[in-house]
Amino acid sequence: MIALIQRVSQASVTVNGEIIGEIEKGLLVFLAIEPLDNEQKAKRLAERVAGYRVFNDENDKMNLNVKQAEGNILVVSQFTLAADTSSGMRPSFTTAAKPEFSNHLYQFFVTQLRDKGFDVPTGEFAADMKVALINDGPVTFTLTI
Structure with missing residues (x-):
């Protein structure tokens, strides 16, 4: 399980021209699931x-942390984070879960x-999404479980 987290001053996600999720100060989380992931790993990653x-x-x-900073969290699924990019000129998605x-x-x-508030x-x-953000810093980390 992979989470690319970005500290943002604002972020939004749009589908079909409509903003369906947005935050001001907080974390934008791009989340990828891999075949061997499970609920225990998801719970641990959410804690992290x-x-x-x-x-x-x-x-x-x-x-x-984000709660202490009075921020919020926007989560966007992004299976491309699980791509195998180790060789060639095209990513392979066999390492992403179904x-x-x-x-x-x-x-x-x-x-x-x-559940954490x-x-x-x-x-x-699985939608075609447009993500807009202002990365604060910039501060970006990859968390893996």
Whole structure:
């Protein structure tokens, strides 16, 4: 399971010309599911995302998590993060999980974050989405479980 997290001052996701999810200050999470992932891994990744300290404290050090920084989390599914790019000039997606399995774990991951008190707007699984963001920093990390 892979989460590309970006600290943002704002982010939104649009499907068919309509904004379906948006946040101001917080984390934009692009999430990819791999074949050997499971609910335990999704739960652990949600804990890491919620607790990851990437917001600055009063001493300008990355020492606050998204809740402490009074931010929110926008989650967007992105199977391309699971691509095998180790050779050739075209990515292979054999390392990404099948859509039905991925959607289940994607929804489970979102529920885990909501259970932690976040609103968690989302993209639409498997849709053609347009994602807009202002990366704050820029600050971007890849978390894997």
